[in-house]
Amino acid sequence: MELRSLKNHGWVKFSHDPGILDWVNHVRPAAAKIAEDPENKALWLRHGKTWFVGVNALKNDKNGRLGWGPPLNGAVSKFIIEEHGEIALDCAQISVVYPGYPAFDGTDSEVAHKYRKDRCAAHVDGLRPEGSQRRRFIHEPHQYVLGLPLSSANIEASPMVIWEGSQHIIRAAFKSVLDQKPIEKWSKIDLTQVYHEARRKCFKQCKRISIIAKPGECYLVHRLALHGIAPWEHAASNSDRGRMVAYFRPQGDGNLINWLNGSY
Numbered sequence: 001m002e003l004r005s006l007k008n009h010g011w012v013k014f015s016h017d018p019g020i021l022d023w024v025n026h027v028r029p030a031a032a033k034i035a036e037d038p039e040n041k042a043l044w045l046r047h048g049k050t051w052f053v054g055v056n057a058l059k060n061d062k063n064g065r066l067g068w069g070p071p072l073n074g075a076v077s078k079f080i081i082e083e084h085g086e087i088a089l090d091c092a093q094i095s096v097v098y099p100g101y102p103a104f105d106g107t108d109s110e111v112a113h114k115y116r117k118d119r120c121a122a123h124v125d126g127l128r129p130e131g132s133q134r135r136r137f138i139h140e141p142h143q144y145v146l147g148l149p150l151s152s153a154n155i156e157a158s159p160m161v162i163w164e165g166s167q168h169i170i171r172a173a174f175k176s177v178l179d180q181k182p183i184e185k186w187s188k189i190d191l192t193q194v195y196h197e198a199r200r201k202c203f204k205q206c207k208r209i210s211i212i213a214k215p216g217e218c219y220l221v222h223r224l225a226l227h228g229i230a231p232w233e234h235a236a237s238n239s240d241r242g243r244m245v246a247y248f249r250p251q252g253d254g255n256l257i258n259w260l261n262g263s264y
């Protein structure tokens, strides 16, 4: 069921699990502290202070355990073990989106800001733009994105959005270039053009949906799925606290064949 959803739609939501809620209840105060710390704020606030990015900010162990807290468990852990073997999580990103996201502060170009607003800054993780021309190369490809909401939020509060089924289009585009090249050279291959073409195709052909989940629920996003963060709508609740999510993006053994093909 979960595997089918990931294969077909590029994401799957796991229903409420007491084990996940225990984890969230333990992590939430620490995450809030991280996002309020002045040094962290200076380092991670972007877009006119409307997004605290917090990459790898949570100092959890490979089982997701923070200090003496519980490891990450529940149905999602079982699924990850079945598909990827032993759990080996990275340090979680603590992402907090605030009302007004994305505010224009002059850091982005006008074009980039418009893309952020109109297209939710849609992207595929694991491709780093390099240089002033923002050429795209494979960089830190991961196994999946696991999102764990740390606060409640409604649909207007900048949800993650995903173009359903986009992983098929992105995979086919990458394979059209990478399958003809030896794997040792993959990270040096400029994927900019096929990536941009595939992204345009996803916008035309795939349905954009918003992922809404509560603390205790969680979701997995396919490593090749096109996704982004929607702008904050005025009517959103939770207005002063922001919407806080922990994201794991483990790289596993970095096997690029699995990244491109894999079991899903």
Ligand SMILES: [Fe+2]
Pocket (backbone or CB within 6 Å): 123, 124, 125, 227
């Ligand atoms: Fe992303």
